[in-house]
Amino acid sequence: MRFDLVTIFPEFFTGPLDFGVLRRARERGLVEVQTMDLRSFTYDRHRTVDDRPYGGGEGMVLKAEPIFAAVESLALPAKGERTGDRVLLLSAQGRPFTQAVAQELAALDRVVLLCGRYEGVDERVSELLCDGEISIGDYVLSGGEIGAAVIVDAVVRLLPGVLGNPDSARYESFGAAERHDGAKVDGVPRSTYGSGGLLDYPHYTRPESFRGVSVPELLSGGDHDAIRRWRRRKSLEKTLRNRPELLAVADLSPEDQSVLAELRRAAEPVPE
Ligand SMILES: C[S@@+](CC[C@H](N)C(=O)[O-])C[C@H]1O[C@@H](n2cnc3c(N)ncnc32)[C@H](O)[C@@H]1O
Incomplete structure (x- = not known):
């Protein structure tokens, strides 16, 4: 199985994914985790990933273009035509992540997790690119990275061969x-x-x-x-x-x- 984590903080994942069960699963080739730096998919001098919200209000919003460019670089089937792949947006407004959802994800070949920041992500990302939004709990985090690490951890331990005893x-x-x-x-x-x-x-x-x-x-x-x-x-x-x-x-x-x-x-x- 493979995870692609789209984030403005790729360094965040060097810690959480490098210990214990997760580390061994990666070393044994049971799971591959790729982090993708959203800023590598910007084409302006300032590597801009965010902008002010339409309608006014506090904070900034992650722009759609770099996120589309990052996901499209993976050459997955288009939304609506995916079978073994999912593109999911981390969001407090998403479907609650439970052990049953972890089991569903563990049956897939590839999961792309989009980590939001600031006030959130341009809604067209969810509408046009994602197969769903996923929440790790009823509270608001500063970014999707912690949620993505939670999901990777919970899913990887369900993959065949990862835990010593399959039961x-x-x-x-x-x-x-x-x-x-x-x-x-x-x-x-x-x-x-x-x-x-x-x-x-x-x-x-x-x-x-x-x-x-x-x-x-x-x-x-x-x-x-x-x-x-x-x-x-x-x-x-x-x-x-x-x-x-x-x-x-x-x-x-x-x-x-x-x-x-x-x-x-x-x-x-x-x-x-
Ligand atoms: C400060 S939050 C944005 C909160 C948003 N304005 C709201 O009220 O729902 C920034 C990012 O953190 C992530 N995030 C926050 N809470 C989350 C949760 N409970 N589950 C998953 N991701 C979450 C999302 O990716 C979100 O885009």
């Missing part, structure tokens, strides 16, 4: 939800194989006791089914507490439903 990403928070069809994987009901859209369970490592808090005994007991049930319960508990809206779309087995009912009862205020 790791399924067991994490928001892991792919499977339909509860009664099927079993490794003898475990499929809906409990992977997180099924829930938040992750707690993890512990040595020392066994730290500042008066011990690792739950069951985790050292070797009873794999008890450990699986404990982890699932903790996932449900945390999702109910921190992100209850995820439960509506999570893949829940009858066992999950009864644990959840129990957790909800326990959370109800005791009548006087």
Whole structure:
């Protein structure tokens, strides 16, 4: 897979993409990331990438011409004719970036991310060049670069061969939800194989006791089914507490439903 990151600050990416999983994935040729300096696609003496907004108001707006020139230099199919390629604009007004969107992007051959700055980007970029706008959250950043780094990171770890264990990403928070069809994987009901859209369970490592808090005994007991049930319960508990809206779309087995009912009862205020 390949990412092309269009930015006025190409140096920004030298840090975030050069560590850990991302670095190894690049070194092993599993992903290629190219940064494109928007100023290289300007043709005036001052290498102008921005201009004042029509209609007045604060700030500057990134011009359409250099962005079109940068993307057109990649010779991708035109908007509307792309299959394995996407051109996406980072924008607080965009479609929310979630693990499901990361999975969609991981299935593509090439993703071009356009990083806005200032007050934003001339609207014709979105209208005529992009396949969509994408937001990394409901807040306003100063530029699209941090968002682009977030997207590259989240997508790359889903690419085949990037994580040591190909199932790791399924067991994490928001892991792919499977339909509860009664099927079993490794003898475990499929809906409990992977997180099924829930938040992750707690993890512990040595020392066994730290500042008066011990690792739950069951985790050292070797009873794999008890450990699986404990982890699932903790996932449900945390999702109910921190992100209850995820439960509506999570893949829940009858066992999950009864644990959840129990957790909800326990959370109800005791009548006087
Ligand atoms: C200061 S912001 C512009 C905000 C814009 N005027 C608005 O109110 O939506 C500059 C650039 O940062 C990027 N950006 C800001 N917030 C973002 C978010 N939540 N997700 C993705 N990109 C974002 C976009 O590329 C945007 O063009």
